[in-house]
Amino acid sequence: MIKYLSVIMLVLAASCSFKGITVSENITYMEEGFLGELPEKQLNVFAPKNANSPLPVLVFIHGGSWRSGSKERYGFFGRRMARRDIVTVIIDYPLSPQYQIQAMALATAKSLDWVASNIEGYGGDPERIVVSGHSAGGHLAALVAIRDTYFDSLEMESPVTGAALIDAAGLDMYHFLVNQNYEPGTSHLKTFTNDPNVWKETSPIYYLHGDMPPMLIMIGGKTYPSILEGTARFMDAYKDFVPKPDYKVQRNKRHIPMMVQFLYTPGRAFRWVRDFVKEID
Template sequence: MKRLFSSAFLLLAISFLFDSCAFKGIHRYKNLEFTDSSLANDLPKENLNVFAPKKAENLPVMVFLYGGSWERGKKEIYDFLGSRMARREVVTVIADYPLSPEYQVDDMVETAAQAVLWTKKNIANYGGDPDRIFIAGHSAGAHLAAVLSTNNEYFEELESVNPIKGGILIDPAGLDMHWFLSDYPQEGKKYIKTFTEDPAVWEEYSPINFLEDQKIPLLILEGGRTYPSITESIDRFLKEADEQDVEVSYEFYPHKKHVKMITQFLWTGSQGYDDVLNFIKKESSEVKNATSF
């Protein structure tokens, strides 16, 4: 009887594992060019990867932009995130963008906007819902995601409407870049090649300056042991968002350092997945309710 019980338990455990999201089949579509040279001839050609569950149909979509101080990184490093999100029924797009010092922040933002617009136009072919596009990023990538979530200008310049339904900012840098570069000149000087020496550019690419009448909901995930400048800029951003009555959800991770805020997603049971997926689920429901009337 004991042996029979052990065998049954083993079969049950194996059945549970193979039924879990870790074993769900997904499709990976690699190196899809998304930049439109007719819109900006001075930008380099960039590619993106798409991760989707097999038999995906009309699922929410997340476009992810990696961090790396605006000067390093590549989409292939984050295949793990694309695969794990796809197994959780979110079609995920991971895009490259031009990096400093060869390119500056305006080039990065425009390229990221093109990645979002490519997604809007094409993602239905991969099982995604073009009306439920979320943008996410870590560190410098979160800055680019915040810029596009708070300022519609970059989509208007591309003769389009901002299709983003929610921004997910993972330990974001640069939320108030003007304040940072002004108050931390020694720490900030390594970013001058990205943001130029012009304070007007610092102002333009500081999402905190564009919260008035901002309608796209945001989620901020902050590590308790992140860099002091990130902590202070998040505090400033949340205060301004509260004054402007902007919808911002906030989650705090007491023991996480800056890099750990993204590497936690290597573990399928991390709090990060719970918070991101709950946000996407909540805002997806809002979108569906809004379009049903």
């Protein structure tokens, strides 16, 4: 069985290798001391070679409970999307406990500022930028897609034209933290502070509105209970604005496999994201 799976992986890798791409790594999008407090952070760009016209752009934000993870783990995602004619950007952002949630959201907005200003040089279309993320990254993607306040802080307009959420955490972090009643200093409170006002300000559910960019929302049916509950609450509110949402439930998927499945390009999740990005006007 192991030998059989190895052969399959080799075939899949070979099938994705025919289309040439360029990988530009560790590009600084935010200098040390930005806004007086933020650290230097980088991103990687995966772009098809010899594109004939500006291509749609996907900016991906990794998960890790807001306190771990890195862009290096997701090169497979960037390469596979780039080989399907999507310029893909994978970012790093400040992590807890050194930084808190508002700093993460500002850094995410700053990365999108860099993309909007520079992606043409990599064959991307700055008028078609989709932000995406898994888990905590899905939370940040939703937050900046729905709330313009982080872009207002940078004195720019939001360049986000769509959002693809992959098993996003924290869509109603206020409700979650109120019910958990954590002691001060526990992990999530190091990220979201002890202030309930911050919990609400960084919960996308409370800022839904009629002018939101389109969203693809994916969830695993066997993911963490907190994500199941938070997403259910989010979808109930979201349907007030989008009665027929682009909502995909993969009933047998757990949280980590919701991202691992993107190793397999013919899979339906890969096709959902690919098609969503390409259909953004």
